[in-house]
Amino acid sequence: MKQGRTSFADLIYHGGDIITMDEGNPAAEAVAIKDGTILAVGSKQDVLNLQGPATRVIDLGGQTLLPAFIDGHSHFFQAAMIADYANISAPPVGKARSIGGIIAILKEHFTQRRLPPGEWLIGYGYDGSALSDGRDATRDDLDPFFPRNPVVLVHVSGHGCVLNSAAFRAVGIDSSTPTPQGGVTVRKPGSNEPAGLLMENSMFPILLALPKPSPQLLLEHLTIAQQMYASNGYTTVQDAPVEPKVMPLYERAAAEGRLFLDLVGYWESHEFLATAKPCADYLSLQSHRYRMAGVKVIADGSPQGRTAFFTRPYLTGGPGGEEKWRGDPVVPPEHLNAVVKQAYESKVQVLVHCNGDAAIDMLLDAHKAAGAPDGRRTTVIHSQFVRRDQLALYVKYGINASFFTNHAYFWGDLHVKNLGKERAHFLSPMKTARALGLHMTNHSDFLVTPLDPLFILWTAVNRTSRSGQVIGPDERVSVLDGLKALTIDGAYQYFEESRKGSIEVGKLADLVILTANPLKVDVATIKDIKVTETIKEGKTVFQGTS
Amino acid sequence: MTRKIAAIPLTILGGYLGAGKTTLLNALLGGDHGLRLAILVNDFGRINIDADLIASHGGDTVSLTNGCVCCSMGDNLAMTLLELAGRTAPPDHIVIEASGVADPRRVAFYGSAHPRLQLNAVMVVADAETLRLRLKDPYVGELVLRQLDSADLILLSKLDLLDDTERAAAHKFVREVVPQARIVEAVRGRVPPDLLLGMASTRAPACSPDRVLLQPLSHVPSTEHADRFARWSFVSERPFDRERLRATIESLPPSVLRAKGVLYLNGDRAHSFILQLVGRRWTLEAGNLSGEEDRLSRLVVIGPTESLDRSRLTDAFHGALVDGGRSRASRVCDVHGQGER
DSSP states (O other), X not given: OEEOSXXXXXXXXXXXXXXXXXXXXXXXXXXXXXXXXXEEEEOHHHHHTTOOTTOEEEEOTTOEEEEOEEOSSOBHHHXXXXXXXXXXXXXXXXXXXXXXXXXXHHHHHHHHHTOOTTOOEEEEEEOGGGOTTSSOOOHHHHTTTOSSSOEEEEETTSSEEEEOHHHHHHHTOOTTOOOOTTEEEEEOTTSOSEEEEEEEGGGHHHHHHSOOOOHHHHXXXXXXXXXXXXXXXXEEEEEEEEOTTTHHHHHHHHHTTOOOSEEEEEEEXXXXXXXXXXXXXXXXXXXXXXXXXXXXXXXXXXXXXXXXXXXXXXXXXXXXXXXXXXXXXXXXXXXXXXXXXXXXXXXXXXXXXXXXXXXXXHHHHHHHHTTOOSSOOOEEEEOTTOOHHHHHHHHHHTOEEEEOTHHHHHTHHHXXXXXXXXXXXXXXXXXXXXXXXOOEEEOOTTTTSOOOHXXXXXXXXXXXXXXXXXXXXXXXXXXXXXXXXXXXXXXXXXXXXXXXXXOOTTSBOOEEEXXXXXTTSOGGGGGGOOEEEEEETTEEEEEOOO | OOOOOOOEEEEEEEOOTTSSHHHHHHHHHTOSSOOOEEXXXXXXXXXXXXXXXXXXXXXXXXXXXXXXXXXXXTTOHHHHHHHHHTSSSOOSEEEEEOOTTOOHHHHHGGGGSSTTEEEEEEEXXXXXXXXXXXXXXXXXXXXXXXXXXXXXXXEEEOGGGSXXXXXXHHHHXXXXXXXXXXXXXXXXXXXXXXXXXXXXXXXXXXXXXXXXSOOOOSSXXXXXXXXXXXXXXXXXXXXXXXXXXXXXXXXXXXXOOEEEEEEOBTTOOSEEEEEEEETTEEEEEEEEOOXXXXXXXXXXXXXXXXXXXXXXXXXXXXXXXXXXXXXXXXXXXXXXXXXXX
């Protein structure tokens, strides 16, 4: 048994599988916690010796305990922005299968929030193509249920919305409003009256009219946002990049003690260069669970949008019909080079969003040009279409990858179509990366895909697309490797492997309890495993109903 | 002629990093053009606003004493544009600085985002000295070519660093990579505002005694402008033949950088036609008549002094008139910079 100095534990867990993620002590029967850190990990008998009169002893009842999940990459602030919105996504992201289903979700949301007349009711994740009705929702569907509140159903792409009559009135769009160029305004048959759906340029007036939460409300939303992450088993969350306007909000939240999870932010790259804040010790800005750990640069776009930057063209041309299209960088190489150089000089970490291999080439050039120093744990975010020769350079330069195997499910079929089987099947190549000894995490990129880490694990192990194709069978990883990417490798990415990521004596008692053991279930059912409890430094921050 | 609320013209200024966009924007901000410009930039850092000119400064916006504003857009181009367009006293003209890696055409898309905005022109600045090298860059070469191809006018900068041979070679090179390119030489960011932003429609050109509908800007251009760019004006009592006019406009030489006119077509007594030409792109839009117009066609062209072939233009537009211009009723005026001849 591994144990610290003899004293009574505050808390002991036993009675279920305990996955420690510690290679030297991979399985344990019980864990003891004191003062928010792990006191002991080992056999039930030995750990129970630390039970004192005030110790809470929890029987897991057959559930599984493991280190809490660490967010490899997401946009925490977006969770705060949608805190007041209803999730009207289609499965598996939400539960809306029909227009009736959307209305039911909205009604529940409306009742729960006790919205007064005139207040906006907003749903996110709307997708008309996924509805069993076979048509888009219209104002006539929504009006009977929401006569006095403007309702906006935001399209999953973010590029459109469906409004009810109250919302049309609120933004002043009616039969006499022309459709702007580059916009889509669906009108009722035989009439000019807008039916509900607005896309692209037609929705600009909505953007202006949507209520902006006050700073006070946003602060409250941060609690809801943390609850969203905690309910998914995360205790360390990321916001990269942090918009300059949001930083004071985080600082205030931290100072007021509103953070119960660890929030790690990364500077927006232009702001970083302009501010040139030196940060010799990346931990030095830590304050009540909030710290700025480095800078995030975005080098290219998205593969599903055909704006990721490749060395070889897309098979399907550009988003505007361009031929021989291979995407473009979204920042000049000069900018990337300057950011990497300054980050290395200030000794802060760099995260670089790169999806296409040409963007990765740009990053590797920038690293080299900045002197290729060791130990910086520069992390390529997504790194989806990395080539084998580039992975070898990751090893040489000590560069991490934060992969995104959820793409295999959500867009795997589309990638095969756009890029061909060879490139598509090598997306987020976790198995090859693991064999090379690379450090890698695997992320949600929330809001882009759902937070659920068991779903992320399921995609890493199965790589099944929506149509059921396996996108790169050779790159499916073991469940254990998939778990590492969500725990101990996450800690490593944050330079926190001495404090987090595994259940070991002295580390923080950041833990999660699952309904089943991912190492033991049929891999196809991993995504059905649920989080029942999340613990941050010995305190429960989420308790689900079991 | 009564008009509805005029749409705010939108000019997109694109071009790679270091091409000279900021120099040009600085010149515009401090320029003596009499326009209330709104200039949208990616970040304030490199804009050089004379402290004396600053009226107020708050958050994302700097307001100048000459009525111009400079806004830092951040991520929010659409919102910034909507806000400007919706003001009760909107700017006279909006200039958007596209990022160094942006496709200006995509940014121009926003010109149609609001009924009060109208795309005026896509300008792309290119550094004459480094262009060749830039087009070969494995990361940005294709992107830079696409930018040039998207331009109505290519503003060639840093020419003062080249001698005459190199200058000619730069022009030739640009025309090779972008066929039919319209090139404007921008020395230290100085391009005449009516070339960059378009000609306003207020006073009469000096040659016409009648009440007229179009005119060059009323300010006196600096010597630099007067030397490098010329205006050519055409007035005709005879209407144009529709097909011959189109053919003439389509075959205008690259030295015609801008053109604007109110023209009358044979056989159509119900409409006037507004010609707006910038570089390779032009429109001819029908305007309703109030009945008070004099039915005189008026046209102004701006081009580089050294290459603008006035007599060729005169012959071409004469030839597009309904009778081939055989009657001598049309008057041709040659207005060159300041003053009249």
